[in-house]
Amino acid sequence: MKTEANSKIYTHSILGAIGKTPVVRLRHIVPPNSADVYVKLEYFNPTGSYKDRMALAIIEGAEQKGILSSGMTVIECTGGSTGTSLAMVCRAKGYRFKVISSDAFAKEKLQAMQLLGAELELEPSDGGKITPDLVPRMIKRAENLAGQPGYFFTRQFYNEDAFVGYQKMAEEMISQLLPQRIDAFCGAVGTAGMLMGTSKYLKKVNPTTKVTVLEPASAPLLSRGEKGIHKVDGIGVGFVPPLLNKDFYDDIRAVDETEARATAKKLAAEEGIFAGTSTGLNVAAALKIAAQLGAGHTVMTVACDTGLKYLSSGLFD
Ligand SMILES: Cc1ncc(COP(=O)(O)O)c(C=O)c1O
Incomplete structure (x- = not known):
């Protein structure tokens, strides 16, 4: 496996x-005769999530378009990860940042946004x-405010500049895994920006x-057209995300939230990978896909x- 892509360099x-985040092969929780399962550790980004890639791509995309x-x-309206990333990028570039969020999301994220200078x-x-009406209400409020002069609404649910940031992530994955190919990739969707x-x-x-698109089993809107309630931050937003494009996925899986939480705990306890609930959901699905594909493949x-x-x-209680 190549290691150059993992090294952080001096940055001004x-x-x-x-x-340039690391990829780790799971060594302890993958059953025998399964495909190898690799996890890209996006919590190595400055605010601890892959949304940093999206925030930088969207802000620089808007600057380039004038x-x-x-x-x-x-x-922006956000459950917290996007807001924290946008707050960091706006702080570094000197923009004011106003965020519409909710008490339904992790307290730590709300605090982090404020500490990075966001007006919450x-x-x-x-x-x-996270009821089906919550995110649409947040979007409506942001749209009302964004109508005023001097505002740039990042519109994470529609903004295709996000893909620029995630293309870099895909480039890293491919080069980190060479000479092996990636047979399967899966991820839970909120805006669907990362997955698409x-x-x-x-x-x-290739x-x-x-x-494979993933969603919580108690809110199987994409797999079964049914709305529902869940408590996995950042995903299952209560509507079909506009960025989700059928040309770029092959399958949808609904994953039980209890299993997602149990997998997040196992990841920490057995693999030393300390990540959040949506990661538990991603890995729970990756393990199932790996069992279906069998040895000699990569997920x-x-x-x-x-x-x-x-x-x-x-x-983690
Ligand atoms: C913790 C977490 N996981 C997954 C996602 C889903 O990512 P995306 O919006 O790119 O589909 C989000 C989005 O906010 C998130 O915050």
Whole structure:
């Protein structure tokens, strides 16, 4: 396995520390006769999640198009990871950042956004649950504010500049795994930016790579058209994300949330990989795909963010 892509170099700003994350092969929780399972540790990014890649790509995409310039305010509605990443990028580049979020999301994320300089506004949730109406309400509020002059709404649910950031992640995955090919890739979707951006490039390089969309089993909107309630931060947003494109995935799987949480715990206890709930969901599905593919194949998935963000959420109780 190549190691050059893993080395961080001297960088004159925090933005240069985005990307070049390590890939680890799971050694203890993969049953015999399964495919090898690799996890890209995206919590090595500056704010601890892959959303840093998206935030940088979207802000620089807007600068290049001339729709964002100095003195403007960036606005977004987010469960926290996107907001933390955008807050970091805006701080590094000197933009004001206004964020619409909710008390349904991890307290650590809300605090992190504020510490990175974001102005935070909360939409009240139904007792801390991510109900189907919550994200649409947050979007509506952000859209109202974004109508004012001097604002740039990053529109993470529609903004295809995100793919630029995730293409870099896919390039890293491919070079880190050489000479092996990636037979299967899976990931849970919120905006679907990560899965689509990664898949576009993986399939371009190797059209036989099978890509699976993941969602929580209690909110199987994409697999069965049914809305539902769950507590996995960042995914299962209550509507079909506009960035999700049938040309770039092969399958959809619903994963039980209890299994996702148990897998996140096992990842920490047995592999030393301390990541959040959506990562547990990704790895739970990757293990199933690996069992189906069998030995001699490779499955890749992503550790979306660090488990440190979920210590107060009960994930590791
Ligand atoms: C922790 C976490 N996992 C997964 C996702 C889903 O990523 P995407 O929006 O690229 O589909 C998000 C999105 O916010 C997230 O915060």
